[in-house]
Every structure is written in C-alpha cells, then in structure tokens.
Amino acid sequence: MSKVKPSKEFFFDEEEKWEQVDPKIQRQIHGMDDKIMLVKAKFEEGGVGQLHQHYHSQVTYVASGEFEMTIGGQVKTIKAGDSYYIPPHVMHGCVCKKPGVLIDVFSPYREDFL
Amino acid sequence: MSKVKPSKEFFFDEEEKWEQVDPKIQRQIHGMDDKIMLVKAKFEEGGVGQLHQHYHSQVTYVASGEFEMTIGGQVKTIKAGDSYYIPPHVMHGCVCKKPGVLIDVFSPYREDFL
Numbered sequence: 001m002s003k004v005k006p007s008k009e010f011f012f013d014e015e016e017k018w019e020q021v022d023p024k025i026q027r028q029i030h031g032m033d034d035k036i037m038l039v040k041a042k043f044e045e046g047g048v049g050q051l052h053q054h055y056h057s058q059v060t061y062v063a064s065g066e067f068e069m070t071i072g073g074q075v076k077t078i079k080a081g082d083s084y085y086i087p088p089h090v091m092h093g094c095v096c097k098k099p100g101v102l103i104d105v106f107s108p109y110r111e112d113f114l
Numbered sequence: 115m116s117k118v119k120p121s122k123e124f125f126f127d128e129e130e131k132w133e134q135v136d137p138k139i140q141r142q143i144h145g146m147d148d149k150i151m152l153v154k155a156k157f158e159e160g161g162v163g164q165l166h167q168h169y170h171s172q173v174t175y176v177a178s179g180e181f182e183m184t185i186g187g188q189v190k191t192i193k194a195g196d197s198y199y200i201p202p203h204v205m206h207g208c209v210c211k212k213p214g215v216l217i218d219v220f221s222p223y224r225e226d227f228l
Contacts, residue, residue, distance in 0.1 A: 006201055009185045013195030031173040031199025035221040036150070038173035038197055059145040059152035061175060061217045063195075071123045081127030081177075083152055083217075085145025087120055103175045103197075107149040107221040 004109060006033040018042065024096070025049070029113060037109035043067070043096035051093035056106040058086040065100010069093075118223060120147040132156065138210070139163070143227060151223035157181070157210035165207035170220040172200040179214010183207075 011030040018026035024047030030038040041049075043065060051070065066079045071092045078084065080100065086092050094102075125144040132140035138161030144152040155163075157179060165184065180193045185206045192198065194214065200206050208216075 007199050009188060009199050009201075010183075010190050010192070011197045011199075012192075030175075030197045033171050033199070033201065036171040036173055036199075036219065038175065038199070038219065040175075040197075057147050057150040059150055059219060061144075061152065061154075061177070063175070063177060069124075074123060076124050078124070078126075083125045083144045083154075085121050085123050085125075085147070085150075085152070087123075087147065103217060105150065105152065105173055105219040 004032070004034055004111070004114070007031050016040075022047065027113075032109050035108055037106045037113070039104045039106070039110070039113065041102045041104060043100060043102070045096055045099050047096040049092075049094040051091050053089050053091045054110075055088050056108060056110060057088055058092075058107075059105050060084050060086070061103040063101040063103050065096060066098035067100065067102070068095045068097055118146070118148055118225070118228070121145050130154075136161065141227075146223050149222055151220045151227070153218045153220070153224070153227065155216045155218060157214060157216070159210055159213050161210040163206075163208040165205050167203050167205045168224075169202050170222060170224060171202055172206075172221075173219050174198050174200070175217040177215040177217050179210060180212035181214065181216070182209045182211055
C-alpha cells in the first residue's frame with residue numbers, strides 16, 4: 001500500500017467545494033489516509049456511474065435520492081438510509097433516478113482520485 | 115489482518131434490525147470484509163460515545179442530528195452533511211445534542227463488534 005499524507009479531521013458541509021467530474025456528477029474528497037477514504041458524490045437525475053471495477057473494498061451509504069444500483073449480477077433500487085458493499089474486483093455501476101448524494105468509502109484510498 | 119467472511123452486498127434501511135449497545139445508542143453493522151466495515155449508530159439526545167481510541171482508521175458521515183465531537187484536542191459541533199476522520203490511536207468521543215445517526219466506517223473491520 002502506498003503512503004499518503006492523512007487528511008485533516010473535520011469536514012463541514014458548507015465549507016467544502018465540489019469538483020465536477022461528469023456533467024451530472026460532482027465530488028468531494030473528505031477524510032482519508034493510506035487505509036481509508038470517504039468521498040461524497042452528488043448526482044443529478046440521469047447521472048450514470050458507468051460499470052467499472054477496482055481492487056479496493058467499497059462501502060456506500062445513500063445520504064439522499066434514489067439510484068438503480070448494479071453490483072455483479074444484482075440490480076436493486078436503493079434510497080436514503082440504504083447502503084451497499086462492493087467486494088474487490090466486482091463490477092458495479094449506478095443510474096440516478098432521483099437527485100441525491102452517495103457517501104462512498106474505500107479501502108485502501110483511491111490513489112486515482114488524487 | 116485477520117480473515118472474516120465478507121457481508122452481503124445490499125442493506126435496506128427498513129429491513130435491518132437495531133442492536134441496543136447503550137441505553138441511548140443503537141447499532142447496525144452493514145457491509146464489511148477484512149479491510150472495511152460500515153456501522154450505522156443511532157443516538158438519542160444526551161447519548162455519549164465515551165472517549166476511546168483504537169488502531170483502526172475511521173471516517174464518519176453525519177446522516178442526521180447534531181453532535182459535539184472530540185478528536186484529540188479538538189472539540190467541534192457537527193451536523194447532517196458533515197464528516198470527520200480519526201487517525202489510528204487518536205482519542206475521540208461524542209455527545210449527542212440533537213437525535214441523529216452517524217455512519218462510521220473503519221479500516222480494518224472492528225473484530226470487537228462481531
């Protein structure tokens with residue numbers, strides 16, 4: 001695992017800036033170190049997280065909105081309060097059905113996001 | 115890192131059961147494997163997460179409510195949409211000021227929660 005400078009401790013919603021990573025998706029990188037990274041992703045309706053896979057373990061909490069979520073061979077509708085786990089190297093993606101925010105957490109951190 | 119059976123993929127809010135871990139705190143363990151674990155913690159007003167530390171890296175997203183959060187020497191008021199990072203072995207704790215839910219994610223998983 002590569003080494004990275006750990007983040008600050010506190011992240012306040014009204015202070016953090018969004019990065020536009022797709023016409024319908026914005027991102028904020030919150031707390032992180034070598035082992036963990038929390039990423040907030042805001043979707044407009046119709047925003048698509050294309051099917052992809054990575055070696056990181058991932059858990060995601062749905063803070064708001066509604067999404068059609070694909071993990072491996074499963075497709076489910078998820079909404080605020082739900083969560084999911086993505087094992088390493090399993091294909092996954094989503095389509096935003098109602099605007100909302102996903103809280104993605106990875107282990108180890110996503111070096112490709114920095 | 116010890117080995118553990120990975121969890122299922124999807125966790126739906128209305129299907130998961132709460133575990134009472136303190137008179138004012140309930141817990142649900144969601145997605146996990148060796149490297150990561152997502153835990154939902156629901157606090158009543160006045161609920162106290164006593165000051166403690168652990169070797170795991172931790173990130174937490176505030177899903178709802180308001181908390182007075184201590185991390186090392188810092189004390190801040192945090193609310194829905196905010197998040198924080200706790201480095202390994204740094205003392206931390208919280209007091210719930212308005213009822214709410216914290217989404218705690220650990221790396222590696224919390225063997226002491228199983």
